[in-house]
Amino acid sequence: DVKVTQSSRYLVKRTGEKVFLECVQDMDHENMFWYRQDPGLGLRLIYFSYDVKMKEKGDIPEGYSVSREKKERFSLILESASTNQTSMYLCASSRLGGNSDFGPGTRLTVT
Amino acid sequence: GESVGLHLPTLSVQEGDNSIINCAYSNSASDYFIWYKQESGKGPQFIIDIRSNMDKRQGQRVTVLLNKTVKHLSLQIAATQPGDSAVYFCAENSQTGNQFYFGTGTSLTVIP
Numbered sequence: 001d002v003k004v005t006q007s008s009r010y011l012v013k014r015t016g017e018k019v020f021l022e023c024v025q026d027m028d029h030e031n032m033f034w035y036r037q038d039p040g041l042g043l044r045l046i047y048f049s050y051d052v053k054m055k056e057k058g059d060i061p062e063g064y065s066v067s068r069e070k071k072e073r074f075s076l077i078l079e080s081a082s083t084n085q086t087s088m089y090l091c092a093s094s095r096l097g098g099n100s101d102f103g104p105g106t107r108l109t110v111t
Numbered sequence: 112g113e114s115v116g117l118h119l120p121t122l123s124v125q126e127g128d129n130s131i132i133n134c135a136y137s138n139s140a141s142d143y144f145i146w147y148k149q150e151s152g153k154g155p156q157f158i159i160d161i162r163s164n165m166d167k168r169q170g171q172r173v174t175v176l177l178n179k180t181v182k183h184l185s186l187q188i189a190a191t192q193p194g195d196s197a198v199y200f201c202a203e204n205s206q207t208g209n210q211f212y213f214g215t216g217t218s219l220t221v222i223p
Contacts, residue, residue, distance in 0.1 A: 042215035099145050102154035
Protein backbone atom coordinates (compact mmCIF):
# COMPACT_ATOMS: atom_id res chain seq x y z
CA ASP A 1 0.00 0.00 0.00
CA VAL A 2 1.01 3.58 -0.61
CA LYS A 3 2.25 5.32 2.42
CA VAL A 4 2.17 9.09 2.59
CA THR A 5 3.65 10.60 5.70
CA GLN A 6 3.64 14.16 6.94
CA SER A 7 6.25 15.56 9.27
CA SER A 8 3.89 16.77 11.97
CA ARG A 9 0.34 16.00 13.06
CA TYR A 10 -0.03 19.22 15.05
CA LEU A 11 1.89 22.44 14.76
CA VAL A 12 1.57 25.80 16.50
CA LYS A 13 3.38 28.79 15.06
CA ARG A 14 3.40 32.51 15.61
CA THR A 15 2.37 35.13 13.08
CA GLY A 16 5.27 36.01 10.80
CA GLU A 17 7.19 32.77 11.32
CA LYS A 18 8.40 30.74 8.36
CA VAL A 19 6.77 27.32 8.41
CA PHE A 20 7.83 24.15 6.63
CA LEU A 21 5.47 21.24 6.14
CA GLU A 22 7.10 18.10 4.81
CA CYS A 23 5.50 15.24 2.94
CA VAL A 24 7.10 11.98 1.88
CA GLN A 25 5.63 9.14 -0.20
CA ASP A 26 7.21 5.76 -0.69
CA MET A 27 5.59 4.47 -3.88
CA ASP A 28 7.49 6.37 -6.56
CA HIS A 29 4.42 8.42 -7.50
CA GLU A 30 4.89 11.13 -10.09
CA ASN A 31 2.28 13.51 -8.74
CA MET A 32 2.19 15.16 -5.36
CA PHE A 33 -0.32 17.65 -3.98
CA TRP A 34 -0.84 20.02 -1.09
CA TYR A 35 -4.39 20.87 0.01
CA ARG A 36 -5.87 22.78 2.85
CA GLN A 37 -9.13 21.71 4.39
CA ASP A 38 -11.46 24.13 6.14
CA PRO A 39 -14.98 23.55 7.47
CA GLY A 40 -17.59 24.15 4.80
CA LEU A 41 -14.99 24.70 2.09
CA GLY A 42 -13.79 21.17 1.51
CA LEU A 43 -10.36 20.46 0.08
CA ARG A 44 -8.72 23.30 -1.79
CA LEU A 45 -5.62 22.74 -3.84
CA ILE A 46 -2.66 24.94 -2.98
CA TYR A 47 0.06 23.54 -5.25
CA PHE A 48 0.85 20.35 -7.06
CA SER A 49 3.86 18.84 -8.70
CA TYR A 50 4.00 16.29 -11.51
CA ASP A 51 7.76 15.81 -11.52
CA VAL A 52 10.91 16.68 -9.65
CA LYS A 53 11.53 20.44 -9.63
CA MET A 54 8.19 21.02 -11.35
CA LYS A 55 5.31 22.80 -9.69
CA GLU A 56 1.93 24.17 -10.64
CA LYS A 57 -0.28 26.60 -8.78
CA GLY A 58 -3.57 25.31 -7.55
CA ASP A 59 -6.60 27.32 -6.60
CA ILE A 60 -5.17 29.13 -3.58
CA PRO A 61 -1.37 29.51 -3.91
CA GLU A 62 -1.10 32.98 -2.37
CA GLY A 63 1.07 33.01 0.74
CA TYR A 64 2.55 29.59 0.00
CA SER A 65 5.45 28.14 -1.92
CA VAL A 66 6.58 24.59 -2.55
CA SER A 67 9.71 22.64 -3.21
CA ARG A 68 10.25 19.27 -4.83
CA GLU A 69 13.92 18.44 -5.00
CA LYS A 70 13.41 14.68 -4.81
CA LYS A 71 10.62 12.58 -6.25
CA GLU A 72 9.47 11.27 -2.89
CA ARG A 73 9.40 14.58 -1.04
CA PHE A 74 7.15 17.60 -1.48
CA SER A 75 7.47 20.52 0.91
CA LEU A 76 4.99 23.30 1.57
CA ILE A 77 6.40 26.58 2.82
CA LEU A 78 4.55 29.41 4.49
CA GLU A 79 6.95 32.31 4.05
CA SER A 80 5.33 34.44 6.76
CA ALA A 81 2.56 32.64 8.57
CA SER A 82 -0.68 34.49 9.16
CA THR A 83 -3.70 33.63 11.29
CA ASN A 84 -5.83 32.97 8.19
CA GLN A 85 -3.49 30.10 7.37
CA THR A 86 -4.69 28.21 10.40
CA SER A 87 -6.05 25.04 8.83
CA MET A 88 -5.68 21.33 8.23
CA TYR A 89 -3.05 20.68 5.58
CA LEU A 90 -3.23 17.47 3.59
CA CYS A 91 -0.58 16.05 1.33
CA ALA A 92 -1.41 13.50 -1.37
CA SER A 93 0.37 11.60 -4.09
CA SER A 94 -0.73 9.69 -7.16
CA ARG A 95 0.48 7.97 -10.29
CA LEU A 96 -0.41 9.59 -13.58
CA GLY A 97 -4.13 9.00 -14.10
CA GLY A 98 -4.52 7.25 -10.77
CA ASN A 99 -6.30 7.97 -7.52
CA SER A 100 -4.71 10.14 -4.87
CA ASP A 101 -3.47 8.68 -1.60
CA PHE A 102 -3.49 11.06 1.33
CA GLY A 103 -1.31 11.57 4.34
CA PRO A 104 -2.79 11.89 7.84
CA GLY A 105 -2.79 15.70 7.75
CA THR A 106 -1.10 18.45 9.72
CA ARG A 107 -3.27 20.68 11.82
CA LEU A 108 -1.55 24.05 11.85
CA THR A 109 -2.50 26.80 14.25
CA VAL A 110 -1.06 30.26 13.75
CA THR A 111 -1.37 32.55 16.76
CA GLY B 112 -13.24 26.55 -12.50
CA GLU B 113 -14.86 23.20 -12.12
CA SER B 114 -17.31 22.46 -9.34
CA VAL B 115 -18.13 19.26 -7.60
CA GLY B 116 -21.06 19.40 -5.25
CA LEU B 117 -23.02 17.19 -2.93
CA HIS B 118 -26.79 17.23 -2.65
CA LEU B 119 -26.93 16.76 1.14
CA PRO B 120 -24.35 17.95 3.63
CA THR B 121 -25.47 15.49 6.36
CA LEU B 122 -27.06 12.09 6.37
CA SER B 123 -28.22 9.95 9.29
CA VAL B 124 -29.10 6.29 8.85
CA GLN B 125 -29.99 3.41 11.11
CA GLU B 126 -27.43 0.69 11.52
CA GLY B 127 -28.13 -2.04 9.01
CA ASP B 128 -29.90 0.22 6.53
CA ASN B 129 -28.46 1.13 3.16
CA SER B 130 -26.95 4.59 2.64
CA ILE B 131 -26.90 6.63 -0.53
CA ILE B 132 -24.63 9.64 -0.89
CA ASN B 133 -24.97 11.81 -3.97
CA CYS B 134 -22.63 14.04 -5.89
CA ALA B 135 -23.05 16.34 -8.89
CA TYR B 136 -20.22 17.40 -11.15
CA SER B 137 -20.12 20.06 -13.81
CA ASN B 138 -17.33 19.14 -16.22
CA SER B 139 -18.59 16.75 -18.86
CA ALA B 140 -14.97 16.14 -19.91
CA SER B 141 -14.09 14.52 -16.58
CA ASP B 142 -13.39 10.85 -17.05
CA TYR B 143 -12.37 9.55 -13.66
CA PHE B 144 -14.28 9.74 -10.38
CA ILE B 145 -13.38 8.69 -6.88
CA TRP B 146 -15.11 8.39 -3.55
CA TYR B 147 -13.13 9.03 -0.37
CA LYS B 148 -13.97 8.45 3.27
CA GLN B 149 -12.53 10.71 5.95
CA GLU B 150 -12.80 9.78 9.58
CA SER B 151 -12.36 12.37 12.26
CA GLY B 152 -8.73 13.42 12.65
CA LYS B 153 -7.52 11.40 9.68
CA GLY B 154 -6.74 12.00 6.05
CA PRO B 155 -9.16 10.90 3.31
CA GLN B 156 -9.05 7.23 2.37
CA PHE B 157 -9.82 5.83 -1.06
CA ILE B 158 -13.04 3.80 -1.18
CA ILE B 159 -13.86 3.15 -4.81
CA ASP B 160 -13.37 4.68 -8.22
CA ILE B 161 -15.06 4.58 -11.60
CA ARG B 162 -14.08 5.67 -15.08
CA SER B 163 -16.43 7.28 -17.53
CA ASN B 164 -16.66 4.19 -19.72
CA MET B 165 -18.60 2.48 -16.93
CA ASP B 166 -21.89 3.31 -15.22
CA LYS B 167 -21.59 1.02 -12.22
CA ARG B 168 -18.85 -0.49 -10.15
CA GLN B 169 -19.11 -2.62 -7.04
CA GLY B 170 -16.77 -3.16 -4.17
CA GLN B 171 -17.15 -4.71 -0.78
CA ARG B 172 -20.48 -3.34 0.53
CA VAL B 173 -20.10 -0.26 -1.69
CA THR B 174 -21.38 0.52 -5.15
CA VAL B 175 -20.69 3.60 -7.23
CA LEU B 176 -23.12 4.66 -9.93
CA LEU B 177 -22.25 7.15 -12.64
CA ASN B 178 -24.87 8.90 -14.74
CA LYS B 179 -23.04 10.90 -17.36
CA THR B 180 -26.23 12.24 -18.89
CA VAL B 181 -27.06 14.28 -15.81
CA LYS B 182 -23.47 14.41 -14.47
CA HIS B 183 -24.34 12.64 -11.27
CA LEU B 184 -22.39 10.25 -9.11
CA SER B 185 -23.63 8.27 -6.14
CA LEU B 186 -22.15 6.03 -3.48
CA GLN B 187 -24.27 3.28 -2.03
CA ILE B 188 -23.23 1.59 1.19
CA ALA B 189 -25.01 -1.64 2.00
CA ALA B 190 -25.86 -2.65 5.57
CA THR B 191 -24.36 0.51 7.03
CA GLN B 192 -22.30 -0.02 10.17
CA PRO B 193 -21.19 2.37 12.94
CA GLY B 194 -17.68 2.26 11.48
CA ASP B 195 -19.04 3.84 8.32
CA SER B 196 -19.68 7.10 10.17
CA ALA B 197 -17.43 9.63 8.46
CA VAL B 198 -17.36 12.40 5.89
CA TYR B 199 -17.55 11.17 2.31
CA PHE B 200 -16.09 13.13 -0.60
CA CYS B 201 -16.44 12.68 -4.29
CA ALA B 202 -13.65 13.81 -6.58
CA GLU B 203 -13.34 14.18 -10.33
CA ASN B 204 -10.31 14.27 -12.53
CA SER B 205 -10.15 16.56 -15.49
CA GLN B 206 -8.68 15.29 -18.72
CA THR B 207 -6.72 18.55 -18.97
CA GLY B 208 -4.34 17.54 -16.25
CA ASN B 209 -3.69 15.58 -13.11
CA GLN B 210 -5.67 17.84 -10.85
CA PHE B 211 -8.57 16.44 -8.84
CA TYR B 212 -11.56 18.52 -7.80
CA PHE B 213 -13.30 17.65 -4.57
CA GLY B 214 -16.78 18.20 -3.25
CA THR B 215 -17.29 19.69 0.20
CA GLY B 216 -18.31 16.36 1.67
CA THR B 217 -21.33 14.66 3.22
CA SER B 218 -21.23 13.73 6.87
CA LEU B 219 -22.72 10.28 7.43
CA THR B 220 -23.85 9.35 10.92
CA VAL B 221 -24.90 5.79 11.67
CA ILE B 222 -27.39 5.44 14.49
CA PRO B 223 -26.94 2.19 16.46
